[in-house]
Amino acid sequence: RRKNFIHDFPYATPVGLTYDTGDYEPCLARAQELADVKGFAARRDEARQRGKLRGLGYSCYIEACGLAPSNIAGALGARAGLFEVGEIRVHPTGSVTVFTGSHSHGQGHETTFAQIVADRLGIALDAVEVVHGDTGRVPFGMGTYGSRSLSVGGSAIMKALDKIEAKAKKIAAHLLEASDADIEFKNGTFSVAGTDRSKTFGEVALTAYVPHNYPLDKLEPGLNENAFYDPTNFTYPSGAYICEVEVDPDTGESKVIKFTAVDDFGNIINPMIVEGQVHGGIGQGLGQAMLEQCVYDDDSGQLLTGSYMDYAMPRAGDLPDFTVETAKGTPCTHNPLGVKGCGEAGAIGSPPAFINALVDALSPLGVHDIQMPATPHRVWQAIRRAQAPN
Template identity: 60%
Template structure:
């Protein structure tokens, strides 16, 4: 029977009660007494020189308190980048200053120029319209290849060119890879685009700055995935506020997908303005602002080559990628196309030689950073598309060519630095073949053809690296922060337990899953466990939530802290029962002496810890509170095998997804229902990128042409099918205490190549053999044009 509590139970999410009844506490729900409002005047040109800003008329308008410009921030730092990449020649990347407000130049549409603070939001907006800007518009550069040409318009004049870095990995493999490709029995080459997307979480960003003049303390309420990191970056590198004088609070957050990891200019402005004006200051993004101020995702142009021997074994992979950074370096942007991408180019396969070259480029566009999957979707898309193309060129089964090259022995040291600790890729494919009913595909294709439709089947295998770690390794790779996680566990005198975690929940279900783990360890009922997160004033220093790290890293810190609590309670229980500590067992919320009927209840031990009348004071202190920091020894490596069936209308090019099946290895699963939801959400986002979403700029002017839902197509319910997912019997991670691997990004990583593979299969089934690739998004127009050549 399915479990009804603890690890492995599909416990309903407790946080959903407040979300679904409208009683959640989101940042925009917070209003501080006496607050003023901010409206940002943003650039409506992609590139230009700021000659002058006349705010006189605006400052005289009703309710206006102050208008900030770039000059107000000349003495403070710029928005910092959290990762430095060293190029293949040993040189550090170019790192231009990212001002809080544009100073001297504007570099993309949406670049903030002025911040108007007024008594009401309407007054701030009206005043912004009265500001007179003198901006000489300059030519904009949007296309990455053109940005690298001699004489190209410079996004940052002081850099000399638009190249951020030219990175090679593994550099010592380059000559061997070149030789292997030269001598291969077959080489498949594919040029592809990983299209730019906008994250669009349900809740737009919000920032509220507050300042306590009596104590000198600043507080920022913000929609963040990692409040401690925001406190560190903004306090130390932008505004110069000591950490003990800066509190960052991220309450309920309505989705992030990576876009709320970063420190943004609006957060610094509101914090700075609150202190300057001695008034709380609030900014709430509109959806239109989000399109041109939230960090975008993807935007790579790649050529990939796959070399095979006569037996169809992979011998080498070589890639060349242009990666768009946008106008500035967002917090973790440099790491995405490099260390989060190149280290996954071995995929599930035993390819002995891999070389990746990535050139990161500055353009007059919104900055690009990690978006759900962050580098791993880009790597998977390249690899799985070129493998599918190779199978078609060689006339072999796309499943069998993958099986022939699977890694089968673990641990497995890849040629791209990482070591897979566990997995079983053949078993995943076995599960997929059974669940997706490949044997019935021919009949389903025939039925589609009777209706005049083309039916295609696409498959994909992938592996990802999650729970990014360990700190000493990522430090060598350029990370400017540790990547541990922390937890403090406090047991009260009456037995209740509170976990204060450095992880942050913005949809993952921490308040449900973390108590399940504690319940399994202690025997407490889950309702006796409270989870606190998102406030730097009462949670230990942590790195937040991204990269599918919540349970693997944050959960492991919680387990370690709970183990300390249990060990201390066993000492107390042993004293109370006059027994040896080694004989004490904890089961179902009670401590007992092994082999006897002696026991003492959990609550009695807790009371003894706080009322130490009968207590081993010579050994341990009163109280029950422990903290643990967990720095993982390795990444975790979730893997999956996905299948998609589509119908394509040959008359219009419209694609309809009919079936989608997944087989995932997430290690040990804590809550199957929540994992299902995470996979479903990731699949919807991947399908959105594959078929619908595309952030488009005018190539000449740099205007953002897809700046609203009128022009940017988000997936709707009828764009996705009912998914069939399977994540049972995974191979446990070998190096964390829960054996977990992470699940939050898998659907977004595995879905895009699966969909494109299916569409190409459908189109070729209709006789269009010349169609070997169609770039995302596969809109009806693109598919029709490909078929009609």
């Protein structure tokens, strides 16, 4: 893995995409430390004394996500742009409504988007309302997929906030009898540089809607802006995953003993949400590697695993506690938040880490490959085939 790491960025790939940032070695080194790789040999020997086989598997991934430039999508045959829209509506009270075309289905947009706005405007988190999924209220949107919500949808919101701040500075400058070029905005306060004269964000918001003292010759009343953001590149999150597996050679049962994930998602807005995304992804990925399979009838192609009575999914008892950490990170250089996607990371890195660990455990028996899903029956069959006389 280390031999294949890219070290010089930006890196132009042979297929036309350019990785803007990355630093892969620290993720792998930290994953090895957290997984206690140095102590693995002793754990493997102890398992062998109990008649079990232990294996250690690695997976280092890089993903292209945050879909992405409309011109590239068009060249590939897409008949739609891949931009996103954000609208910020500031109310006379200083509270804010955010309209976004990026619809949440459990990723916590209502929290993360509100954090971005509250932090930028210096207002309380509960003063921000996030509206999504209503085509009668949201200007436009391409939705949530490909880990694009924050990097594309969040960037559109940031661009709308740029416009809000620019107009609000003009209002503040009028109130403070100064040039808008001399207005600074920080922690919810507009101030004249080098002086103690200031106005709060709430005061400026009220003035925008009660324009008794207002630069009407230059500005329309109100404080409402929208922005479209069409990214210039994908984002490229990366990470290193290590899986430790124990196998019962008599039954083929495989158990994940330890699972460690260290990811680089660029700047992190909400660590708890990111950790939850990675946990869910690892659970999905391990389910695919260990249990999940769509089975069809040979004669007519009828789906036989059409319900959860037939289709196996991992339960809590099938998975260990995950050790999940985000690296210091290399911020994305082409979106205003410096963020990279995190939604699919766990599902990308976990299946190969598990299969590599399983094959490592079974290699002393002569097993060098296992097809997914590596069910106990499939593992047992692979062991028996390897042990059968030629």
